[in-house]
Amino acid sequence: MWRNRSSSSRELTTVSVTLSRPRRQPLRAGARGDGGAARTLPAKALPALGVVAALALSACAPAPKGGGINDPYEKQNRAVHRFNVGLDRHLVKPTSNVYGHVVPEPIRQGVANFASNLSQPSYILNDLLQGDVGDGAHTLFRFVVNTTAGVGGIFDPATALGINDQPNDFGHTLSVWGARQGAYLEVPVLGPSTERDLTGTVVDLAINPMNFLLNGDERKGGFVVQVFKKLGNRYKYSSTVDSILYGSGDSYAQERLIYLQSRDYQLGIKSKDDAFTDPYEDPYGN
Amino acid sequence: MAIDTHSPSRRTVLAGLMAGSAALAIAGPAAALDTAQARSLVNSVVDEINSVINSGGTLNQMIPQFEHLFNQYADVNIIAQSSMGVAYRSATPAQRQAYIEAFKGYLARKYGKRFREFIGGKIAVTGASEIKSGIYQVTSTAKLRGQSPFELDWLVSNKSGRNLFFNLIIDGVNMLATERTEIGGLLDRNGGNVDKLIATLKRAG
Numbered sequence: 001m002w003r004n005r006s007s008s009s010r011e012l013t014t015v016s017v018t019l020s021r022p023r024r025q026p027l028r029a030g031a032r033g034d035g036g037a038a039r040t041l042p043a044k045a046l047p048a049l050g051v052v053a054a055l056a057l058s059a060c061a062p063a064p065k066g067g068g069i070n071d072p073y074e075k076q077n078r079a080v081h082r083f084n085v086g087l088d089r090h091l092v093k094p095t096s097n098v099y100g101h102v103v104p105e106p107i108r109q110g111v112a113n114f115a116s117n118l119s120q121p122s123y124i125l126n127d128l129l130q131g132d133v134g135d136g137a138h139t140l141f142r143f144v145v146n147t148t149a150g151v152g153g154i155f156d157p158a159t160a161l162g163i164n165d166q167p168n169d170f171g172h173t174l175s176v177w178g179a180r181q182g183a184y185l186e187v188p189v190l191g192p193s194t195e196r197d198l199t200g201t202v203v204d205l206a207i208n209p210m211n212f213l214l215n216g217d218e219r220k221g222g223f224v225v226q227v228f229k230k231l232g233n234r235y236k237y238s239s240t241v242d243s244i245l246y247g248s249g250d251s252y253a254q255e256r257l258i259y260l261q262s263r264d265y266q267l268g269i270k271s272k273d274d275a276f277t278d279p280y281e282d283p284y285g286n
Numbered sequence: 287m288a289i290d291t292h293s294p295s296r297r298t299v300l301a302g303l304m305a306g307s308a309a310l311a312i313a314g315p316a317a318a319l320d321t322a323q324a325r326s327l328v329n330s331v332v333d334e335i336n337s338v339i340n341s342g343g344t345l346n347q348m349i350p351q352f353e354h355l356f357n358q359y360a361d362v363n364i365i366a367q368s369s370m371g372v373a374y375r376s377a378t379p380a381q382r383q384a385y386i387e388a389f390k391g392y393l394a395r396k397y398g399k400r401f402r403e404f405i406g407g408k409i410a411v412t413g414a415s416e417i418k419s420g421i422y423q424v425t426s427t428a429k430l431r432g433q434s435p436f437e438l439d440w441l442v443s444n445k446s447g448r449n450l451f452f453n454l455i456i457d458g459v460n461m462l463a464t465e466r467t468e469i470g471g472l473l474d475r476n477g478g479n480v481d482k483l484i485a486t487l488k489r490a491g
Contacts, residue, residue, distance in 0.1 A: 279453075
């Protein structure tokens with residue numbers, strides 16, 4: 001499916017088998033116990049940071065040859081996906097509907113703005129870790145404008161002034177530092193990720209500058225606000241999310257593809273897949 | 287050209303061949319697509335999308351408009367063929383035809399719904415370049431209310447015999463790649479049966 005014309009036929013077979021065969025295999029139960037493990041990691045994890053970063057740089061599963069999707073844990077990932085879809089169906093989606101119907105839009109927007117503003121210091125830190133002083137200054141300016149003129153971040157006058165939100169994260173930093181993407185992972189509760197991005201998520205939680213600016217209760221408050229922002233987004237983009245999770249032929253493969261493509265795009269990585277740049281050469285899949 | 291018609295008969299194939307040789311003989315380089323033409327094609331598409339999404343119509347009114355838009359400006363044949371992948375090779379001519387018809391409606395419903403989320407927004411073409419011999423990429427930006435603008439790239443070619451777009455990249459997500467995965471998933475779900483896939487597709491999107 002995702003075959004690269006330049007690779008050998010043996011590799012082609014390998015890629016096509018891993019991508020099409022295991023799709024509908026029976027899924028193993030399990031992988032449920034550690035729901036939400038990643039986000040409960042406290043700032044105490046800081047000493048482990050070096051180790052984690054080193055792991056990300058060295059121990060990622062090697063990229064597959066021939067430009068296919070790197071998903072050696074597909075079987076486990078599909079089990080987690082099933083869990084995540086169930087979680088959405090029974091908890092996240094109904095809760096987001098209640099939130100969307102009960103809380104008026106301007107208040108939801110204010111909550112989302114406030115949550116987003118709390119994330120800006122973490123973006124700035126990653127801008128600097130990537131040596132991007134320009135982006136760091138842009139986001140610092142955005143943070144100052146929205147925190148002051150935007151009344152603590154409830155309003156977003158910065159976007160109106162053309163100072164757009166420029167999210168950044170430690171997974172991106174690892175990519176800039178030369179870490180490989182590693183295997184695709186679907187994480188309980190958190191959803192699609194990769195070995196590199198999950199490492200980034202854990203490190204971001206540990207090094208978030210807000211950890212040092214806020215006390216314990218404020219941090220809990222910040223976490224709650226982030227959850228409400230997520231619920232607001234689930235409500236706002238309900239039709240798109242529903243079409244992917246419940247309207248797809250294979251929601252796991254679809255979510256994986258969308259995540260990996262968006263992520264490459266965010267990181268400025270150009271797709272090497274030629275099949276979709278010129279389907280006229282071999283429309284049926286080369 | 288021949289595959290563009292609903293029933294590719296010997297006559298249409300001949301007509302296609304003749305039109306092709308006539309174009310070679312008479313038009314020469316004028317038949318080639320250039321950056322300006324690619325850009326102008328996407329300008330027309332974008333203008334129509336803007337007018338449909340800001341017409342104030344309901345989704346059910348918009349879907350036929352999007353289907354018309356896709357049929358006029360997109361190479362739905364190649365999008366459908368590429369989306370099915372290798373299975374298209376073994377499909378019978380009747381299955382191919384039924385599949386492409388079902389795919390047209392599916393594409394309009396699916397992307398019509400996505401474009402509908404652009405209501406109140408505006409898409410503007412920002413640039414065009416030839417990324418490969420005969421393949422042009424036209425870039426555009428979508429500005430929606432209360433959201434950071436995002437990129438919408440169109441891949442345009444005249445390899446079908448007409449200037450048409452054949453791929454759309456929304457904020458980095460590639461339509462052909464997405465549909466290859468989607469149709470592959472639907473085919474798997476239907477046990478590889480093309481007729482069942484077609485039936486599913488008629489309801490999907």
